[in-house]
Amino acid sequence: MAIKHPTPMxxxxxxxxxxxxxxxxxxxxxxxxxxxxxxxxQLELSYNDKEGHWKHGGIVGVLGYGGGVIGRYSDxxxxxxxxxxxxxxxxxxxxxxxxxxxxxxxxxxIWNRRGSxxxxxxxxxxxxxxxxxxxxxxxxIFAELTxxxxxxxxxxxxxxxxxxxLGKARCEWACIDTQDICYNLTQEYQxxxxxxxxxxxxxxxxxxxxxxxxASIARSDCSIIGTWRDDIRIDQAAVAAYAGGEIxxxxxxxxxxxxxxxxxxxxxxxxxxCMSYEGGKxxxxxRECTRCxxxxxxxxxxxxxxxxxxxxxxxxAKAPILEGAQLSSVIIPFIxxxxxxxxxxEFVANTWDxxxxxxxxxxxxxxxxxxxxxxxxxxxxxxxxVPQMVKEPRSNPYFFYTEDEVPGGFDRxxxxxxxxxxx
Amino acid sequence: MLFRIKGGNTKMAEMVANxxxxxxxxxxxxxxxxxIKNNYGKWLHHEILEPGVLVHVAESGDKLYTVRxxxxxxxxxxxxxxxxKIADEFCGGYFRFTTRNNVEFMVTSTEKLEGLKKALAAxxxxxxxxxxxxxxxxxxxQGWVHCHTPAIDASGPVKSVMDALFDYFTSMKLPAQVRIAxxxxxxxxxAVHCSDIAILGVHRKPPVIxxxxxxxxxxxxxxxxxxxxxxxxxxxxxxxxSVAVNADxxxxxxxxxxxxxxxxxxxxxxxxxxxxxxGKVSNSKCMPKFSKLAIPYIPNEPPRxxxxxxxxxxxxxxxxxxxxxxxxxxxxxxxxxxxxxxDVTGFEFTKRHIDDYRFAATTWRTSTQFKW
Ligand code: HEM
Ligand code: HEM
Ligand code: SF4
Ligand code: SF4
Ligand code: SF4
Ligand code: SF4
Numbered sequence: 001m002a003i004k005h006p007t008p009m010x011x012x013x014x015x016x017x018x019x020x021x022x023x024x025x026x027x028x029x030x031x032x033x034x035x036x037x038x039x040x041x042q043l044e045l046s047y048n049d050k051e052g053h054w055k056h057g058g059i060v061g062v063l064g065y066g067g068g069v070i071g072r073y074s075d076x077x078x079x080x081x082x083x084x085x086x087x088x089x090x091x092x093x094x095x096x097x098x099x100x101x102x103x104x105x106x107x108x109x110i111w112n113r114r115g116s117x118x119x120x121x122x123x124x125x126x127x128x129x130x131x132x133x134x135x136x137x138x139x140x141i142f143a144e145l146t147x148x149x150x151x152x153x154x155x156x157x158x159x160x161x162x163x164x165x166l167g168k169a170r171c172e173w174a175c176i177d178t179q180d181i182c183y184n185l186t187q188e189y190q191x192x193x194x195x196x197x198x199x200x201x202x203x204x205x206x207x208x209x210x211x212x213x214x215a216s217i218a219r220s221d222c223s224i225i226g227t228w229r230d231d232i233r234i235d236q237a238a239v240a241a242y243a244g245g246e247i248x249x250x251x252x253x254x255x256x257x258x259x260x261x262x263x264x265x266x267x268x269x270x271x272x273x274c275m276s277y278e279g280g281k282x283x284x285x286x287r288e289c290t291r292c293x294x295x296x297x298x299x300x301x302x303x304x305x306x307x308x309x310x311x312x313x314x315x316x317a318k319a320p321i322l323e324g325a326q327l328s329s330v331i332i333p334f335i336x337x338x339x340x341x342x343x344x345x346e347f348v349a350n351t352w353d354x355x356x357x358x359x360x361x362x363x364x365x366x367x368x369x370x371x372x373x374x375x376x377x378x379x380x381x382x383x384x385x386v387p388q389m390v391k392e393p394r395s396n397p398y399f400f401y402t403e404d405e406v407p408g409g410f411d412r413x414x415x416x417x418x419x420x421x422x423x
Numbered sequence: 424m425l426f427r428i429k430g431g432n433t434k435m436a437e438m439v440a441n442x443x444x445x446x447x448x449x450x451x452x453x454x455x456x457x458x459i460k461n462n463y464g465k466w467l468h469h470e471i472l473e474p475g476v477l478v479h480v481a482e483s484g485d486k487l488y489t490v491r492x493x494x495x496x497x498x499x500x501x502x503x504x505x506x507x508k509i510a511d512e513f514c515g516g517y518f519r520f521t522t523r524n525n526v527e528f529m530v531t532s533t534e535k536l537e538g539l540k541k542a543l544a545a546x547x548x549x550x551x552x553x554x555x556x557x558x559x560x561x562x563x564x565q566g567w568v569h570c571h572t573p574a575i576d577a578s579g580p581v582k583s584v585m586d587a588l589f590d591y592f593t594s595m596k597l598p599a600q601v602r603i604a605x606x607x608x609x610x611x612x613x614a615v616h617c618s619d620i621a622i623l624g625v626h627r628k629p630p631v632i633x634x635x636x637x638x639x640x641x642x643x644x645x646x647x648x649x650x651x652x653x654x655x656x657x658x659x660x661x662x663x664x665s666v667a668v669n670a671d672x673x674x675x676x677x678x679x680x681x682x683x684x685x686x687x688x689x690x691x692x693x694x695x696x697x698x699x700x701x702g703k704v705s706n707s708k709c710m711p712k713f714s715k716l717a718i719p720y721i722p723n724e725p726p727r728x729x730x731x732x733x734x735x736x737x738x739x740x741x742x743x744x745x746x747x748x749x750x751x752x753x754x755x756x757x758x759x760x761x762x763x764x765x766d767v768t769g770f771e772f773t774k775r776h777i778d779d780y781r782f783a784a785t786t787w788r789t790s791t792q793f794k795w
Contacts, residue, residue: 055571172479
């Protein structure tokens, strides 16, 4: 097939030191992939027109699954027949995106034979995104994938594929087993992922510590973020080595030669002012620490999270569509998060029940909470309010009381009132 | 659902009978190299040896060296095969991707590390970097390559920006890490709302309405209900049942188009890029922050998006010369004040910078404390 269309604009994107997606796609076109040759042609057209050339929507899928495939058709199929259909298949990625090459090649083989050979490693939600299949290939692709032990992820108004940071696999800061939680939840909620039944999408993301490397606080309806309740572990000998310049600042994040100033860089930048450094000894008043990770990030050899670990559960992050962007809010300040995660799953069941009952069509749970109030959601969960749930108490006095909270209720007699107060 | 299986119904029935469903992903530990199996949950500390190269040390004394490389998130199976070959040759057949679409190769000795680095350099399309105080890979979405609602392309602007910032990817000379994200429309699939620098595709014209087809393609009540600002109302045009859009109330979010394909927004002159700055996700030091508007509109300039690249370079250079060590872009701006941010970048402050959407009042200044 080789290159079919001239692409003077896209050719400009082959210049420069960063890897070029254009060069890569050309390679696949030259190897005979018509879809790639035509994708380049259609993209060049978009670069000329400054408008995209994909049709809106197109409902396709695999039998029995409501999600996992996103339909896509070219609006100029006569010019670019190789991308007339260009449907996306979302494949559920293994936790933390580790791969054994042998297993990854199973997908590549299927995709070379039956798809465009274009893909995203990975989509923003975390799935492996196979980009560009014809409708008649969808069932065979699905059949071959599942025979090899791979399944589709979520799309539509369903549970989206859960995602986690690499956690205990290679990070000394992980306070929870992010990979196991991610895998366990993914397996538990297969039905919720593949057969959409909700007002809108729902996402779990799991980070092992407050650094939140999968940005769960910004982009998941339910954020599970590892934390601890006891004291930060300190190795005073290592503190001295940082102070002496034997260990580079921040684990070498600015280069090997850069020396840490323990007082200025660590103690004075602690947001709660709960650290002190006297006579070469670092002390932390752990009761006042908010576990922000700053000091640990700066001295990974000297400081470690505590050992009484668990997670903070936050709910409700979303992008601006429709009511404006929201970050997740604290709902459970601390939960142990130990296998089989029953307490967490009970919380999830109650959350979904409440959202199902109260959420409007295309309303993320964060918006439902905003519309009906956090208290309504907490009441449904049966949770008591705690100060950890808010940044500050309200500054307006417009409370809502229920009738049974005030002695005598809301029903009053105007005649009784008038006996004491003239009109 | 539509099915078009070649071979007709018999084949379909066969496939359905033997279906495997709901098996979920392969279990995580199947994808781990031996050293991770042996040291899971037992890592002690780590260090960045040079840009892009990390060492993690376990309680057992085992050392794991990681080399991080930049990648195009949009790739072909050929590129994946390139990664697999490197992983087979040096890493026992294992490797991983990061959430920011970098690739990581892991080895267990310094000798293997040297060989790996040489092989990556020889490959030419696997730049090493993206650790510590660097600009790492740009999280981004689909753009003109695949989505139906974009205002901009994704991969092209990302390539152009990363070419310009390449030196900040391969070095660690910034005051702190800088995270850039791109989303090609207001849906923000790429979640750019909490990034140090966000590149966001925006429309500037209300939808164009295809009255002759609207009633056939769309449900009118759902279309009306989809608008967050109630800008849409029913309307009869040339005997067609259709809708009208009150242009004054439209903020070009595209939600109506999602519901109704007869209301496209894309427009060569209307569409372009907004730049937001100062957001972050992590809880380190200050709390997570949203990104705020720096530049409301830059026209689409394919293929190399020069003005966008220049704006981002300007922000980065101002940050490098003005920020203190460990200050993220948002912390730096809050310290110097937004007045100074517009001074040092030379960006124009316009009426678009004054919020006029919901909750706008929370962003107005309610103090006499400000700078001249
Ligand atoms: C009206 C609202 C939205 C519509 C119509 C919409 C539509 C789409 C479409 C069509 C895609 C597939 C793009 C493609 O591969 O061709 C997509 C991808 C995606 N969307 Fe949305 N979206 C909406 C809102 C959101 C929101 C609010 C979020 C997150 C908060 C989101 C997150 C994502 C993610 C993570 C992807 C995957 C992107 C990737 O491949 O990296 N979307 N969306
Ligand atoms: C300061 C703000 C934000 C930052 C720093 C931020 C950062 C990120 C990052 C780094 C990713 C990619 C993560 C990955 O794939 O590894 C991401 C994804 C995403 N962000 Fe954000 N984000 C921010 C705000 C938002 C907001 C406000 C929204 C929506 C209202 C949003 C929606 C999303 C979505 C939908 C994705 C992809 C989501 C997914 O993977 O499911 N982000 N964000
Ligand atoms: S979120 Fe925390 S535990 Fe997870 S990878 Fe990042 S720093 Fe490590
Ligand atoms: S974790 Fe944060 S709050 Fe706690 S001592 Fe360290 S710097 Fe201070
Ligand atoms: S951000 Fe918008 S245009 Fe880009 S992939 Fe998501 S929905 Fe499509
Ligand atoms: S683009 Fe958004 S604001 Fe404008 S009419 Fe459509 S839904 Fe309403």
